[in-house]
Amino acid sequence: MCATTAKSxxxxxxxxxxxxxxxxxxSIDAVQAAKSGHPGTPMALAxxxxxxxxxxxxxxxxxxxxxxxxxFVLSNGHASMLLWSVLHLTQTKxxxxxxxxxxxxxxxxxxxxxxxxxxxxxxxxxxxxWVSGVEATTGPLGHGVATSVGMAIAQKWLAARYNRAxxxxxxxxxxxxxxxxxxxxxxxxxxxxxxxxxxxxxxxxVYDNNHITIEGSTKIAFTEDVExxxxxxxxxxxxxxxxxxxxxxxxxxxxxxxxKGRPTFIVLDSHIGYGSPNKQDxxxxxxxxxxxxxVRLTKRAYGWPEDAQFLVPDGxxxxxxxxxxxxxxxxxxxxxxxxxxxxxTYPELAAEIxxxxxxxxxxxxxxxxxxxxxxxxxVAGRDASGKVLNVLAQxxxxxxxGSGDLGPxxxxxxxYQGAGDFQAExxxxxxxxxxxxxxxxxxxxxxxxxxxxxxxxxxxxxxxxFLRPAIRLASLMELPSIFVFSHDAMGDGEDGPTxxxxxxxxxxxxxxxxxxxxPGDANEVVEAYRFxxxxxxxxxxxxxxxxxxxxxxxxxxxxxxxxxxxAYILAEAPGGDPQVIxxxxxxxxxxxxxxxxxxxxEGIRSRVVSMASWEIFEQQLQEYRDSVLPPKVAAxxxxxxxxxxxxxRYVGTAGRVIGMRTFGASAPLKELQRKFGFEPEQVIATxxxxxxxx
Ligand SMILES: Cc1ncc(C[n+]2csc(CCOP(=O)(O)OP(=O)(O)O)c2C)c(N)n1
Ligand SMILES: [Mg+2]
Numbered sequence: 001m002c003a004t005t006a007k008s009x010x011x012x013x014x015x016x017x018x019x020x021x022x023x024x025x026x027s028i029d030a031v032q033a034a035k036s037g038h039p040g041t042p043m044a045l046a047x048x049x050x051x052x053x054x055x056x057x058x059x060x061x062x063x064x065x066x067x068x069x070x071x072f073v074l075s076n077g078h079a080s081m082l083l084w085s086v087l088h089l090t091q092t093k094x095x096x097x098x099x100x101x102x103x104x105x106x107x108x109x110x111x112x113x114x115x116x117x118x119x120x121x122x123x124x125x126x127x128x129x130w131v132s133g134v135e136a137t138t139g140p141l142g143h144g145v146a147t148s149v150g151m152a153i154a155q156k157w158l159a160a161r162y163n164r165a166x167x168x169x170x171x172x173x174x175x176x177x178x179x180x181x182x183x184x185x186x187x188x189x190x191x192x193x194x195x196x197x198x199x200x201x202x203x204x205x206v207y208d209n210n211h212i213t214i215e216g217s218t219k220i221a222f223t224e225d226v227e228x229x230x231x232x233x234x235x236x237x238x239x240x241x242x243x244x245x246x247x248x249x250x251x252x253x254x255x256x257x258x259x260k261g262r263p264t265f266i267v268l269d270s271h272i273g274y275g276s277p278n279k280q281d282x283x284x285x286x287x288x289x290x291x292x293x294x295v296r297l298t299k300r301a302y303g304w305p306e307d308a309q310f311l312v313p314d315g316x317x318x319x320x321x322x323x324x325x326x327x328x329x330x331x332x333x334x335x336x337x338x339x340x341x342x343x344x345t346y347p348e349l350a351a352e353i354x355x356x357x358x359x360x361x362x363x364x365x366x367x368x369x370x371x372x373x374x375x376x377x378x379v380a381g382r383d384a385s386g387k388v389l390n391v392l393a394q395x396x397x398x399x400x401x402g403s404g405d406l407g408p409x410x411x412x413x414x415x416y417q418g419a420g421d422f423q424a425e426x427x428x429x430x431x432x433x434x435x436x437x438x439x440x441x442x443x444x445x446x447x448x449x450x451x452x453x454x455x456x457x458x459x460x461x462x463x464x465x466f467l468r469p470a471i472r473l474a475s476l477m478e479l480p481s482i483f484v485f486s487h488d489a490m491g492d493g494e495d496g497p498t499x500x501x502x503x504x505x506x507x508x509x510x511x512x513x514x515x516x517x518x519p520g521d522a523n524e525v526v527e528a529y530r531f532x533x534x535x536x537x538x539x540x541x542x543x544x545x546x547x548x549x550x551x552x553x554x555x556x557x558x559x560x561x562x563x564x565x566x567a568y569i570l571a572e573a574p575g576g577d578p579q580v581i582x583x584x585x586x587x588x589x590x591x592x593x594x595x596x597x598x599x600x601x602e603g604i605r606s607r608v609v610s611m612a613s614w615e616i617f618e619q620q621l622q623e624y625r626d627s628v629l630p631p632k633v634a635a636x637x638x639x640x641x642x643x644x645x646x647x648x649r650y651v652g653t654a655g656r657v658i659g660m661r662t663f664g665a666s667a668p669l670k671e672l673q674r675k676f677g678f679e680p681e682q683v684i685a686t687x688x689x690x691x692x693x694x
Contacts, residue, residue: 011303015319016246019054020046021302022089022316024275027081028298029309030115030122032289037116037124040273040285041079043298044243045177045208048268049082051249052175052206053090053324060328061092063101064133067357067452068335069328070172071135071151075144075188076179076208077125078287084112084122087133089312090320094121094132097537099358106132113310128450128477136450137477140469142185145205146440148176149191150447150455152203152263153422153432157453160428161397162349167342169335169353172202173257179208180218183226187469190440195263196234197435199424203263204256208243210272216283230265243270261424275301356398356452359480359536365395366530372522374553381544381586382486384522386411388529389456389484393419393430396533400448401456401482402432404441410458410486438463442470442483449479454533460492461485461501461543464508474539475513481539482532488518488586489641490676491546496666506645508541509614515540517613518640520570520589522551523560524612531564531616543586547669550590557593563610566617567628571596571608578607580635580687583650585611588639588658588678595683604687611638611650635690641678656686 012018027042053059057070074083086092087107094104107121114120121131125139135151138144151174158170182188195203207226211218230237236259238252249268256264273285276298290298296306305311343350355362370387372379393399393414400414400422407413413431420429434441434457441457448455457467464471464485474481490500508516515538519528525544532540552570554560562568571593573579580599584592592608599606609628611617617625629636629650636655638647644659651657658677665672673679 010305010313015315016050018313019089019316019319020050020246021304022312023050023082023085024302025299025304025308026085026088026112026310026312028290028295030081030084030112032292032295033113034116035289037081037289038078038287039081039290040276040279041076041179041208041210042081042085043276043285044210044270044272044274045079045082046085047244047246048177048206048249049086051246052253053086054320055246055250055323056253057175057324058172058328058331059324060332061090061325062329063332064092064106065095065099065357066332066335067353068170068172071148071174073136073138073144073148073151073174073176074126075138075148075176075182076141077138077144080122080124080126081115083126083134084115087131088112089316090324091317092133109310109312136447137473140473141179141181142187143443143469143473145176145178145182146187146191146443147447147450148174148203148205149195149200149440150444151451152195152200153198153444154448154451154453155202156198156200156427157400157422158451162353164342164346167338167345169339169342174203176203176205177208178205179210180213180222183207184222187439187443190437191444192230192233192235194435194437194440194444197424198422199261200263201260204253204266205263206266206268208270209267210270210281212272212281212283212286214283214286227267234262235265236262237265237267239267239269241269243268244274277301352397359452361533362396365392365533367395369526369530371526372551375551378548378550378590379522380546380548381488381519381522381525382409382411382546384525385484385486385529385542385544386413388526390414390416392529392533396454398452399454399456400430400432401445401458401484402434403458404434404438404463405436406459406486407431407433410460410484412456412458412484432457438466439470442467443473445481445483446470446474446477446479449474449481450477454480456482456484458484458486460487460499461504462487462499464501464504464541471508471514471539471541472511475511478513478537479539480535480537483539483541484544485541486544487546488543489545490664490672491587491669493667493669493672497663500664501642502660502663503643503645505543505640505642509646513538515613515615516543517541517616518543518586519563519612520552520584520586520610521549521560523554524563524589524610527560527563528612545587547587549587552590552593563612564616565620565624566613566615567609567611569607569628570610573605573607574600575605577605578630578633579605580637580691581607581609581629581633582637582639582683582687583609583611583629584639586640588641591678591680591683592639595680595687598680598684599687604691604693606687635687637683637686637690639678639683641676656690658683658686
């Protein structure tokens with residue numbers, strides 16, 4: 001339908017109402033066309049999202065990556081049509097992977113017509129990296145709000161480091177919208193608790209209190225006092241009793257803006273499927289199209305032309321342009337002027353801000369990385385890592401991180417003079433204390449990475465399970481988050497099977513795009529970090545030993561820099577012609593080398609391949625991979641103190657895997673090594689068996 005005809009039959013010409021109903025009807029039509037999706041929540045929250053975007057947020061649609069923009073996170077990602085509608089109606093521009101602004105629309109009306117279809121910029125859930133203007137991938141409930149805490153921490157840190165008298169370079173706010181589902185998820189509670197502890201007054205969550213989830217009324221599973229809970233955490237709690245009252249919503253958002261020392265939680269009482277005569281306030285409005293007849297009835301209730309589809313009435317684009325468009329352009333231009341002065345006054349700080357935006361590293365970022373001397377007793381992976389982290393954090397101002405209360409054990413604490421702790425009173429600190437909240441730790445780390453800081457977080461490898469969803473999302477979002485996991489295998493022997501990872505490596509190796517790295521000695525740890533820091537768009541899981549591992553003699557064996565290829569020939573067979581290849585990672589590298597020395601002494605031509613990372617190895621040319629693992633050598637043994645699952649790909653059907661097929665046990669490490677076969681004798685016996693020499 002053409003816009004002018006439609007306009008004549010629109011019952012209202014109030015621009016706010018027109019914009020709100022445009023968001024509603026675009027959402028309804030898109031879900032109807034897709035035959036799937038979630039219409040009810042966009043219908044209810046259109047006024048909220050309209051108010052945040054058009055009246056409050058400092059966001060310039062022509063530059064969605066302006067560093068000081070306010071952030072908006074739609075944590076109830078199933079309501080993605082809210083985001084597609086506003087990105088379209090504000091005419092937000094697209095940015096490519098090189099951070100170039102090319103002038104195209106982020107989301108077109110055609111994308112919305114093709115909601116949830118292949119290649120549409122209006123996919124089922126908000127996808128960072130796929131659609132410009134999306135600040136975080138959401139859909140797994142709870143994650144968006146938890147990630148927003150990382151963004152708020154980042155703003156505080158950036159302000160503390162870069163703002164100067166007269167130069168408020170970073171003063172943005174973070175808005176997140178969530179529903180019942182988000183607030184039932186534990187990760188939101190973890191993050192909310194930490195947000196209040198840190199006094200993040202730049203953070204506002206709006207809770208869509210509609211009493212409905214998929215199975216029906218929240219009466220069946222969620223009857224707690226949510227407001228009381230947030231008050232107890234230490235949040236500033238506000239309530240808006242009518243989700244259609246945009247003035248009240250705006251007022252509450254302004255109250256948030258003035259609040260100091262604590263984050264704000266706004267409870268917004270809403271009606272899912274607002275306006276639908278037969279589906280409002282029912283779970284039927286949550287996850288299925290309204291149906292053609294109900295669409296008609298609903299549009300009639302809005303005073304909307306019943307047969308119009310994907311209608312954007314005259315004036316709507318203009319109204320957004322006059323609101324967020326004009327405000328965003330103005331604050332952005334003012335910021336540009338400020339930043340130009342800043343560049344002149346503080347050129348070095350300005351250069352850092354600039355580099356950070358492109359995920360570049362400062363010159364000299366790898367100066368003074370340690371080189372570990374040959375040492376048969378060796379160094380624990382976690383200790384080597386601690387030394388490296390402390391150097392990197394001094395070389396790269398925006399490299400920071402922390403642990404889930406295991407800093408002294410993970411050796412991730414930044415101990416150099418001036419590193420400091422990130423707390424409400426000391427927001428320039430580089431040691432984050434996540435508390436024992438691993439899931440939130442992972443999502444917050446992603447929030448920091450989304451803010452262009454270079455973050456790491458740490459815990460024991462066994463507890464990677466607790467933040468696995470965040471690791472997955474880091475990979476999906478293509479974020480360079482660094483996950484440092486010590487106690488990588490059975491090194492904490494006596495702690496027993498609850499503390500001994502078995503299936504973790506295999507399961508993380510299955511996450512597309514994620515890089516796992518299990519370095520074999522202290523110098524490999526250094527090389528691992530050297531590789532990792534240069535990644536811009538890939539997350540990494542670094543697993544480190546608790547116990548000392550011999551530091552290999554690199555004059556005798558190949559240099560540790562080979563690790564940058566994922567796997568390399570560490571110890572060559574005499575004549576370069578191996579009969580058998582031992583492939584090992586982590587603590588099993590020195591075991592393989594020990595076995596190799598004995599085999600060679602017995603006249604068996606073995607080769608040792610240190611394979612710290614499958615994923616990096618897979619990125620190498622076939623020629624290189626064949627040189628490390630020559631196809632003609634079928635006698636291969638993989639040795640890894642972890643699930644054997646997957647190693648067949650490198651040892652083939654003729655090979656063997658010395659790994660774990662059960663859980664571990666509680667005993668000193670030496671006994672566990674004997675029980676589970678991680679001793680040179682067992683490796684040698686397996687080689688001989690494989691070569692038919694038993
Ligand atoms: C971690 C997680 N678990 C389950 C789901 C599936 N899911 C999507 S929406 C939803 C119900 C959410 O209810 P609420 O947040 O109240 O949203 P509303 O229906 O009110 O929009 C569920 C269970 C999910 N997306 N993420
Ligand atoms: Mg709900």
